Amino acid sequence: MAVHNAHPPGFAHQFEDMEQQREAGSLGMWVFLLTELMFFGGLFASYIIYRALYLPSFEIGSHLLEVKFGALNTAVLIGSSLTMALAIRSAQVGRRGAQVGFLITTMILGAAFLFFKFTFEWHHDYLEHLVPGFGFVIRPEWGAAGAHVPMFFCFYFFMTGLHAIHMIIGLGILTVLTIMAHRGRFNPQYYSPLEVSGLYWHFVDIVWIFLFPLLYLIGGRYMGAGH
Amino acid sequence: MSTATLDVHEVPTGSRVNYLNAQYGVKSWLLTTDHKRIALLYLFSITLMFFVGGTFAVLMRLHLIEPQGALVQPETYNKLFTMHGVIMVFFFLVPSIPATLGNFLVPMMIGARDLAFPRLNLLSWYIYIIGAIFTLYAVISGGVDTGWTFYTPYSSSFSHTSVIPTALGVFITGFSSILTGLNFVVTIHKMRAPGLTWFRLPLFIWAIYATSIIFILGTPVIAITLFLLGLERLLHIGIFDPAIGGDPILFQHLFWFYSHPAVYIMILPGMGVMSELITCFSRKRIFGYSFVAFSSLSIAVISFLVWGHHMFVTGQSIYAGLTFSVLSFMVAIPSAVKVFNWTATLYKGSISYDAPMLYALGFIGLFTMGGLTGLFLASLATDVHLNGTYFIVAHFHYIMVGGAVMAYLGGIHFWWPKITGRLYPDGWARFAALVIFVGFNLTFFPQFMLGYLGMPRRYAVYPSEFQVLNVMSSAGASILGIGYLIPLIYLTWSMRYGPAAGPNPWGAKGLEWTTPSPPPTENFEEIPVVTEDAYDYAHSTVTRG
Amino acid sequence: MSEHIVPLKVYIGIFVALLLLTALTTGVAYVDLGAFNTVAALAIAVVKMLLVVLFFMHVKYSSGLTKVFILAGVLFFAILVTLTLADELTRHWSPTPSGWGALLPFFTRFF
Numbered sequence: 001m002a003v004h005n006a007h008p009p010g011f012a013h014q015f016e017d018m019e020q021q022r023e024a025g026s027l028g029m030w031v032f033l034l035t036e037l038m039f040f041g042g043l044f045a046s047y048i049i050y051r052a053l054y055l056p057s058f059e060i061g062s063h064l065l066e067v068k069f070g071a072l073n074t075a076v077l078i079g080s081s082l083t084m085a086l087a088i089r090s091a092q093v094g095r096r097g098a099q100v101g102f103l104i105t106t107m108i109l110g111a112a113f114l115f116f117k118f119t120f121e122w123h124h125d126y127l128e129h130l131v132p133g134f135g136f137v138i139r140p141e142w143g144a145a146g147a148h149v150p151m152f153f154c155f156y157f158f159m160t161g162l163h164a165i166h167m168i169i170g171l172g173i174l175t176v177l178t179i180m181a182h183r184g185r186f187n188p189q190y191y192s193p194l195e196v197s198g199l200y201w202h203f204v205d206i207v208w209i210f211l212f213p214l215l216y217l218i219g220g221r222y223m224g225a226g227h
Numbered sequence: 228m229s230t231a232t233l234d235v236h237e238v239p240t241g242s243r244v245n246y247l248n249a250q251y252g253v254k255s256w257l258l259t260t261d262h263k264r265i266a267l268l269y270l271f272s273i274t275l276m277f278f279v280g281g282t283f284a285v286l287m288r289l290h291l292i293e294p295q296g297a298l299v300q301p302e303t304y305n306k307l308f309t310m311h312g313v314i315m316v317f318f319f320l321v322p323s324i325p326a327t328l329g330n331f332l333v334p335m336m337i338g339a340r341d342l343a344f345p346r347l348n349l350l351s352w353y354i355y356i357i358g359a360i361f362t363l364y365a366v367i368s369g370g371v372d373t374g375w376t377f378y379t380p381y382s383s384s385f386s387h388t389s390v391i392p393t394a395l396g397v398f399i400t401g402f403s404s405i406l407t408g409l410n411f412v413v414t415i416h417k418m419r420a421p422g423l424t425w426f427r428l429p430l431f432i433w434a435i436y437a438t439s440i441i442f443i444l445g446t447p448v449i450a451i452t453l454f455l456l457g458l459e460r461l462l463h464i465g466i467f468d469p470a471i472g473g474d475p476i477l478f479q480h481l482f483w484f485y486s487h488p489a490v491y492i493m494i495l496p497g498m499g500v501m502s503e504l505i506t507c508f509s510r511k512r513i514f515g516y517s518f519v520a521f522s523s524l525s526i527a528v529i530s531f532l533v534w535g536h537h538m539f540v541t542g543q544s545i546y547a548g549l550t551f552s553v554l555s556f557m558v559a560i561p562s563a564v565k566v567f568n569w570t571a572t573l574y575k576g577s578i579s580y581d582a583p584m585l586y587a588l589g590f591i592g593l594f595t596m597g598g599l600t601g602l603f604l605a606s607l608a609t610d611v612h613l614n615g616t617y618f619i620v621a622h623f624h625y626i627m628v629g630g631a632v633m634a635y636l637g638g639i640h641f642w643w644p645k646i647t648g649r650l651y652p653d654g655w656a657r658f659a660a661l662v663i664f665v666g667f668n669l670t671f672f673p674q675f676m677l678g679y680l681g682m683p684r685r686y687a688v689y690p691s692e693f694q695v696l697n698v699m700s701s702a703g704a705s706i707l708g709i710g711y712l713i714p715l716i717y718l719t720w721s722m723r724y725g726p727a728a729g730p731n732p733w734g735a736k737g738l739e740w741t742t743p744s745p746p747p748t749e750n751f752e753e754i755p756v757v758t759e760d761a762y763d764y765a766h767s768t769v770t771r772g
Numbered sequence: 773m774s775e776h777i778v779p780l781k782v783y784i785g786i787f788v789a790l791l792l793l794t795a796l797t798t799g800v801a802y803v804d805l806g807a808f809n810t811v812a813a814l815a816i817a818v819v820k821m822l823l824v825v826l827f828f829m830h831v832k833y834s835s836g837l838t839k840v841f842i843l844a845g846v847l848f849f850a851i852l853v854t855l856t857l858a859d860e861l862t863r864h865w866s867p868t869p870s871g872w873g874a875l876l877p878f879f880t881r882f883f
Contacts, residue, residue, distance in 0.1 A: 024343045026838075037846075040451075042448045045481070052857065082786075444848045
């Protein structure tokens, strides 16, 4: 017979206790991440197929991307994953100021990622006529493989675009979490929203961990293979 | 606390507080987080969509009375079969049992107070409604004519109809399924009552769990596919565009990766209902519980391996065709296991022929016919002849309508007293079940013959020698339509005028039957402790009442 | 999810490892390894993913159920890719009769 003790704030009454609620919340977010895996998975699967069919065109496309921005953005996202993990850890040890600080840092790094991507990469590609559907120009120096270079760029923009949408949603979630953390809602007994949002944020980082080599490093950058 | 003894002397429905009368007013329904109320919101919505989709079917069958078409222009006919398919598949069949019976029963069957995420459950319903609005908008803004399969490049580059609103509607509604599946999986893993081990669960729960696996892993793929289709239509360039090397077959791979498992989303919950009905109305435990439980999981897994059988003649490589053909034969096995086990359960059972059982018995025969004809289609050589004909139409309608819809109606009738606290008129119910059975067979059996004789599907006209069979099919469709209207009328009537139901009118086993009808909002006053296996009818002291 | 509090050192260590692996994958791209370039890039990405999953996402300290779910997801993604590739890559294979199949015209003469 369940005696209704004073449950901590945030307890939801369909559960028997906080432990069950926490486990359910975590499992729920993992299941959601599986759906995200399959959602991106459809795009990645298509990418794998077309890369197998049109490797020379994909190499040409890849060499037109700037490795330095891709690598920089990878480092930025990895940093944001660290700060997110540290924000959760701060809640686990009950340090409210650190929670807020790390959450804000995570947001700044996420916003930096988007800033670099949109201004230095996307905008630049638009000016270079490399955006399919928006004045894409097939350059004669690409030769016979040029006809399929727009396909690479379709994937580049769709995949990084979908990733960016998830980053923006993540920033929204982080904003809400920062406000909640600032109000002292999280403590060592209750920090579930931080934990599950962290899972989401790390997932978005993992997608980028694969996007970087798959988009930027096709065909190698060694001497004689591109710039 | 024993779950076998009941006090059948109940206070009359109207005067006891239950989930229906706990709060009044539109807001209390539209902002509810009670899984039982959400189930009813879904019931109302999908019934509406069923009759919209059904109207398109009626119009199609009226048109096909004449070889040159009796009703509409060919372009309009294309829109009719497309919208019939889109609405019936995505807005009726996929959510039907999971969102109505699943939402209502899952917490009750496992002894929980609600699902793991009640607010997410309400959000699922709102997402469904928004998706439905987009699709209905597409219908009234001129319709869509690509077929429910949206094949490229017609859908991406050439059709002048409302493809994007339709695709958007389906895309949005997909998230409703995903969240429902997520809710069920977490609930079943984490919120079972004490003593309720996996192998004591009702088989309906196993079926819902298997269905949820497909919701979670399959639906996102069609979501991204329709998203890409929409982008291509908007930007006039995309990954399916042949001009830049796109492969239209890739669209089909991505589309069917979800849509084949989707057909198992549509049948698995019905199979779960079947296990509940057959056991109760034979008053016997299920024959081979673990076989039935594992067959649900096997169907869910193998269903993801067979999608290419929809593409045998569209341009797929013969080697892929061989692979998918072999795998498609394998997926039939767990379904057959279930049919054998239900039949063995019936053997030497104490059988009663109430309306739910009539639907269940109909299911066994009709699903078996539908399933066996699937093997003709899984076999490459015969599929070359039968693909694109009415044989396929008959095959999937035998499973979807003869199977899934019959199971749905059987389940609605079985749990109706629990959901509403009212009994429906038994005579009318049995009569309607028979009308539906006759109407269904008259509609779809001639279509097997038409397909075998070569009549193509999705055609607005046909050679005149096919007219007799078409007229038979259309006659059947009108009987079937009337058959569906009858339960709509008496079930609605019973909500107001039906006699009050006790907690367990069927004398069934299961935790949901230990609660009053209708149940209170919190389901159980005390969370039950389970000590017996499922379907323990042999040791039951519960009788019908 | 666990109550386990991961030590600060571990987080920093994983972070540094991830940065080094990023530098590695970038550097390897500038070396000609032929087809192995792709293999190396993917392998490094998988290692990075494992570090994030096991430590940042706490899966190392999580229940078996979580690990099964993750494996299931990866498996079904693999099914999507494999069976689709099975079609796309074999489109232009032409079946030429060999072995017993080459005898077929001999038999069909009698039917």
